[in-house]
Amino acid sequence: MTPTADLLITNGLVITMDAQNRIFENGAVTIIGDAIAAIGPADKLGATPARETIDACGGIVMPGLVNTHTHAAMTLFRGLADDLPLAEWLNDHIFPAEALLDADKVHAGTLLGCAEMILSGITCFCDMYLFEGAAARAAAAAGMRAVVGEVLYDFPSPNYGPIEKGFDCTRLLIDTWKDDPLVSVAVEPHSPYLCAPDLLTEAANIARDNRVPLVIHLSETRKEVEDVRQKYGATPVGHLAELGVLAPNLLACHCVVLSDEDMDLLAEHDVKVSHNPESNMKLASGIAPVAELIRRGICTGLGTDGCSSNNNLDLFAEMDMAAKLHKASSLDPTVMDAATVLHMATIDGARALGLDRITGSLESGKKADIIVIDTNRPHLTPMYRPESHLVYAVGGSDVTATIVNGRVLMKDRRLLHLDLEKTMADARQIANEIRNG
Numbered sequence: 016m017t018p019t020a021d022l023l024i025t026n027g028l029v030i031t032m033d034a035q036n037r038i039f040e041n042g043a044v045t046i047i048g049d050a051i052a053a054i055g056p057a058d059k060l061g062a063t064p065a066r067e068t069i070d071a072c073g074g075i076v077m078p079g080l081v082n083t084h085t086h087a088a089m090t091l092f093r094g095l096a097d098d099l100p101l102a103e104w105l106n107d108h109i110f111p112a113e114a115l116l117d118a119d120k121v122h123a124g125t126l127l128g129c130a131e132m133i134l135s136g137i138t139c140f141c142d143m144y145l146f147e148g149a150a151a152r153a154a155a156a157a158g159m160r161a162v163v164g165e166v167l168y169d170f171p172s173p174n175y176g177p178i179e180k181g182f183d184c185t186r187l188l189i190d191t192w193k194d195d196p197l198v199s200v201a202v203e204p205h206s207p208y209l210c211a212p213d214l215l216t217e218a219a220n221i222a223r224d225n226r227v228p229l230v231i232h233l234s235e236t237r238k239e240v241e242d243v244r245q246k247y248g249a250t251p252v253g254h255l256a257e258l259g260v261l262a263p264n265l266l267a268c269h270c271v272v273l274s275d276e277d278m279d280l281l282a283e284h285d286v287k288v289s290h291n292p293e294s295n296m297k298l299a300s301g302i303a304p305v306a307e308l309i310r311r312g313i314c315t316g317l318g319t320d321g322c323s324s325n326n327n328l329d330l331f332a333e334m335d336m337a338a339k340l341h342k343a344s345s346l347d348p349t350v351m352d353a354a355t356v357l358h359m360a361t362i363d364g365a366r367a368l369g370l371d372r373i374t375g376s377l378e379s380g381k382k383a384d385i386i387v388i389d390t391n392r393p394h395l396t397p398m399y400r401p402e403s404h405l406v407y408a409v410g411g412s413d414v415t416a417t418i419v420n421g422r423v424l425m426k427d428r429r430l431l432h433l434d435l436e437k438t439m440a441d442a443r444q445i446a447n448e449i450r451n452g
């Protein structure tokens with residue numbers, strides 16, 4: 016029989032995360048080329064002739080997870096410096112180690128990050144780092160969807176040197192990747208404490224003119240708020256408002272220390288937020304008022320942040336933490352329920368990156384970014400409510416297939432297009448160089 020689909024995923028509990036939150040108890044998804052052709056009951060679609068079939072064996076089929084904030088190449092620094100506050104961690108340990116980086120090392124570290132993300136069900140990530148051309152190439156080689164951006168700050172970068180060259184570097188990145196099916200580019204000033212007002216306004220201009228996201232670390236610690244207030248007489252959010260930088264294309268990462276007025280400003284300008292609970296806990300930055308942000312209608316995604324402040328890229332673990340942390344801090348078990356957190360890790364994350372028309376939910380016509388989870392495991396048996404399992408019981412290693420843009424990147428826990436042994440060997444080699452300074 017002539018195949019009418021390139022890929023068929025069948026016999027799964029299909030969670031679409033679409034606007035109606037449709038779930039097919041015994042469902043199937045057909046894929047033609049890079050897109051979802053149809054979603055429906057397995058007894059209707061399951062007989063579709065296809066070039067390749069994945070039998071979900073009663074497991075969960077759902078949209079791939081969206082990691083809205085990471086520094087993928089920081090896999091190279093996992094465990095290098097722990098148990099420190101942000102300023103000391105960054106200034107005394109991470110920045111000196113990053114001075115040793117070059118494009119090849121960032122490529123290797125990003126590839127390792129992609130391997131970890133694919134194996135744990137992340138299909139799309141937003142990255143900020145140095146030598147992002149190399150990160151973009153690594154993401155494309157791994158087959159992942161990615162939004163990448165060269166970090167911009169006041170001091171000379173080991174990559175581009177002075178900031179004027181940083182803007183050129185960003186424009187070149189935007190131009191190079193503008194027609195790529197997987198990789199797109201954002202403008203990414205580091206933070207209000209490492210970026211002068213002129214840098215921030217120019218970054219916002221470039222992002223606006225090119226219709227791309229603007230990504231920044233914002234209001235991450237009390238120290239940042241105090242420093243920015245002392246220097247500019249406003250909170251970090253207020254400072255960005257005065258500069259005219261708050262806009263719907265702004266993705267503000269962390270947002271831990273926010274006043275009521277800050278939250279009003281974020282809502283008024285339709286700013287998006289990336290919530291990074293594990294990093295915020297590990298660096299003892301605090302607890303972001305996420306339930307309140309969501310209550311005010313602010314679109315909030317989830318992010319792991321870099322591997323050195325987490326120390327993994329597992330968004331299932333991040334979901335579990337996000338749900339529990341806010342219950343504990345508010346003494347209210349109803350906040351951040353499983354359904355809310357699941358939205359953050361999928362469709363809301365896609366919306367935060369401006370990618371919700373192509374990913375974040377299973378809908379015909381959208382790109383086929385899909386994962387399959389094996390629920391035939393002791394810690395997932397029995398199952399009353401799939402959302403509950405996904406947030407509180409599933410781990411990244413329960414993912415058995417990861418598909419991006421219609422291409423199967425991982426099946427039965429094996430990476431199909433990435434040489435994992437070589438990727439890990441390269442990272443070990445770089446770690447030896449870092450150890451020896």
Ligand SMILES: CSC[C@H]1O[C@@H](n2cnc3c(O)ncnc32)[C@H](O)[C@@H]1O
Pocket residue numbers: 086101105109110113143144145166205232235294320321324
């Ligand atoms: C060079 S890209 C980004 C830059 O930011 C550093 N970084 C990683 N995590 C954080 C964080 O939580 N707050 C501020 N800066 C962070 C990273 O090491 C890079 O230097």
Ligand SMILES: [Zn+2]
Pocket residue numbers: 084085086232268320321
């Ligand atoms: Zn970060």
